[in-house]
Structures are given as structure tokens and as C-alpha cells.
Amino acid sequence: MPETRSRLSPLLKWSIVSFGIVCFILIIVLPVSSMFKFALEDGPYGFWKAITTENALNALKNSLLMASLATGINLVVGTTIAFSLTRYRFPGSSIFRALIDLPIAIPASVVGLALMMLYGPKGLLGPFFESNGIQIIFDLPGIVLAHVFVTFPFMVRAVSVVIEKFDHDLEDAAVTLGANGFQTFFRVMLPSIKSGLIAGSALTFTRSLGEFGATLIVFGGAMHLRTGPLYMYYLSDSAFDFQGATSVAILLMVVPFVLLLTVNAIVSRMEVSG
């Protein structure tokens, strides 16, 4: 409604705009930029040194590993769930649909505790796995499970959107042209939902890189598995190394940001040429 807007006095208009900008600076820009002061205390070389220590590199490696595993698992699990929710009706499917977003609402630390209560040493299934020589909590499987738990609604959502937009005539056309179920899926459906898979993967990967609460509980001090956010927390909270903490923090901020921008560009180009 441009008419309404143009009727506001210029003074009011500018007051609204500047209030918005000031709030944005106070809430977002200031805290973020203050990190740079600490990270660059000893110049760029200090920053570089902080993010290339053995511990930092290990944490970075772990973060990328967990994010990759969570994304890979979610590509299968999340896509399957997205398919079953959008394409099929089954008893309880509406309840299932309503529960899908729950992981977004559950606090991450609660997720960690929940996993502990199932797979932990005193959990419902933990002792069983342990007696068979399988360690879940305080080890890689537990951390990956936590990451999958908190990220899978993102994959389900992103994939559901493109499946719902999918034109069923394309499937029918493929079948009449002689394609069997597999060929129809891999040659027609999958390419059509590719943008959703990429978008979902990017969201899963970035969310996973930033995961803190659930990981903190299930990692249980297994140092060789410490992820980026946990390492940053350790530096600032226990080692009081603010230069190191802020350097790692900047890395944790920039990597997902660049990743998301790149993927958005790819996806929007795919949609244009689609």
C-alpha cells in the first residue's frame, strides 16, 4: 500500500527507519564486531595462530565431520520422511506431521539429556549396547545422533516444499515412456527435487556446525571429539583465552555464512534455469 506509506510525514518515516537501524546495530552488529577487537589483538598473525593450533584444527575437523555425517544421514532419513508425509496418507500421518517440527522447539540441552536417558550408561538401552561393545554416548555415534535430532526438521521442511510443488504428470509421463519405479525416481523425481535437497543440506550443515547444547551433554569430555563451538566455550570459560576464543568464534561465524550465501546463489540459479 504505497498510498498509506506516502501519507506518513517524512519525519515519522525517518524516525522509524533510524530506530530500526539503531536497534540492529545495538543487538547484532556491536556484539559481533567487538569480537574482532579481541581476535585481532595480536594482529592477523595472532588470529591465524589461534585457529591453526592442534586443538583448533582438531575441533574444526570434528565440526566438519559431524556436520557431514548429520547431513548425509538426513539426506536419507529426512528425504524419506518428507516423501512419506507429502505423498502418502497413513493412520496417524497428521500426528506425525505435527510432531516433525518438535526438534526445533525442544531446547538443545534437553535433546542431549534425552539421548543420555536412552543411550547413556544408566539409560534404557545404553547398558545393552555397552555389553555388546558399542559405545554411543560420550562417543561419535551419540554426537552424530544429537546433530541429526536437532537438524532433521530443516531437511524435512526443505524437501517437502519441493515435493509438494512436483508435477505428478511428470511421473506419469515417465511411466508411459517405459520407465520403471527406480528410473522414474532417479531420472525424474530426484532431479526435480534437487534444489530442495541442496537447500536442506545447507541448512542441516550450518545448523550442525553451530550445534552446542546437545553436543555439550553427550560428548562427555571425549576431547578428541570436541567440536568447534565446544572448543570455543572451553577457551573462553575455562582457559580465559579470549583472543583464541574470539578467533575460533569468527571462523564459526564466517564458514556457515559463506556456505549459505553460496548455496542460495546456486539454488536460485537452478530455479531460474529450471
Next chain:
Amino acid sequence: MRADLSLDGISKAFGGETVLKDLDLTVEEGKMVSILGPSGCGKSTTLRIISGLVRQDRGAVRLGGKSLDNVPPHKRRIGFVFQSYALFPHLDVEENVKFGMKVGGMKKEHVKRRTDELLELVGMSDMRGKRPSHLSGGQKQRVAIARALAIDPQVLLLDEPFGALDVKIRRRLRRDLKALQRDLGLTSVFVTHDQDEAFELGDTTAVMNNGRIEQIGRPRDLYERPSTSFVARFVGNVNAIELPGGDRTTVMVRPEDIVMMHSSPDRKGGVKGTLINYVYLGPIIECNVRLTNGESLNVIISREEFRMRNYRRGDEVNIIIRKFSSFSDEEGV
């Protein structure tokens, strides 16, 4: 035995709602039957049953006498041109045409040669590298037809293939499609709600209503000797007059089967009426006449006759019905 396509007693219901009722239809090998009917009459469902995309509740689909019912849709080799064309958006024109041959595991050289032939046939060779989103409606249709022909189909099915096109392009594509079908001797079923299309393309036309085929025949049979009141109403224009008396019989009169003259005292016979309005349609004039009993009739006369008699709105006229057909009520609707 020739490879005639036949549907025997096909019935289908979706969620308790009957869509097809005991439908019979035969398409001789190499012929094209057009199915003409209003939307929701079950004509698209009929095509989907032939292709195997939808399974009938009762009845059989046969090709050359052999039942197709146990043949899954991807093995039927029945080409389908969708109303939306359903071209694969991630593949270019060439790859769309190749799709059926590739999934069918054909040899590379054969696929290449056949694709070139088909693109040539539909006049799309220059567009082979384009994505569907860059094609016009008519071009998409040509690609969809080439793609369906690529599997060397035993039967070609076309679901309202002109529905999304401009009137001008339609006429040309209609002629092209008919020529193609005739030259290749394709056994085809074509579905439309447009009478002109149905008459031009079909060797015979089946008029469909409420999940049944009401009549099947050549255009002339359908127009001049409709067997049900639905056919009379749906094919061409008609005046429906309910006769006075208890037998509830409806009389159908084509507007061109009415003779109209100025009334004069010495003119006997016929029915009196008033010329309420007329519409100039070029070669013919459509006149609206209100009879003295309040009934309204459409009358079509030639341009010459209209000029010669010098009709004006409000003229008193005399009407004689030359030809009519009558249907008792249970037969119709």
C-alpha cells in the same frame, strides 16, 4: 487379427463416486477416435485406464484381442500426450525425446538417429538444445508428441493437447497432428471438449457424458441423427422445446432447420412470433424469435435471405419447422 484397441465394459469409481459406467469403445487399427464431452464426463479417466496409469474396477482393455490388464503401464508401449505436456523441466528438448528410448535400453546409434528423425518430423530440430521453460505452448506440444512417438507406441493417447494454446496456433497444429496420425497410421484416442477439434481430428467421434458413451459415429451422424437428447444438445446448437401435453417429450430443432417469413394475413400454417433480436455472424445471421406462447427460438438464415427480406427488430414473423428430432425424457439428461 488387427491390432484394434477395445474397451469392454469398463467401470471405475473414485471414493464411491462413479466416473465410468460400463463403457465400451473400439478403435480400429490406424484410426483416430476423438472423445468429445464436457469436463468431468470421465474422458480423461478413460485415457488413463487405457494407459494403465489408473486401474479400472471392472471390464477389460484389449489390444489386438489380448488383454492389457496384467501389463504394467511402463510396459504397455502406449504413448501419452498430456494436457500440460509434462515435459521434463531438467532436460532439454533432445533429452526429453530420448528419454523413453534410453530407459528402454536402446542402442546409442539408434537413439541418436531416431531422435533426429522425430525432431525433424515435428519441426523442432533447431530447438533441440532448449529447455522446456524456453519453449512456447505450441513448441512444447510438438516435443511432447515427438517424445511419445519415440517409444514406437502401439497406441497414441492425447488428452486435450490444444487446451492451453491460442486459437490461431491451434488450427495449424490440428492439421499437422491429423496429417501425422494418418501418415504414420497411428491408432489413437484423442480427448477434447471442443467440437471442431473432435470433428476435424477423429475418424469417428464418441460423445461422452456422465461416464458413458452416448453415441459414436461420424460428425454427420452425430449432428443429423443424434441418438440421445444430450448428443443433440451438446453437438451444435439446438432449440429444445417441451411439447404441451402429458407425455413430457422434448423436441429438438436445429436453428437452420427453421423457415422464417414475414407474417401476412393470407399466410396459413406455421407459428406466429416476433423477431426480438439478431446477431450478425458473417455468412449467417442468428435471429432470436419469441413465439406467441412465450417460447424463445434461435433461427439461422443466410446473409442473402436476411438482406432480401429486410428484417427489422420487432417484425412479426411466421415460423415453419422443417425438421426435428424428439426424445422422451428418460432417454435424455
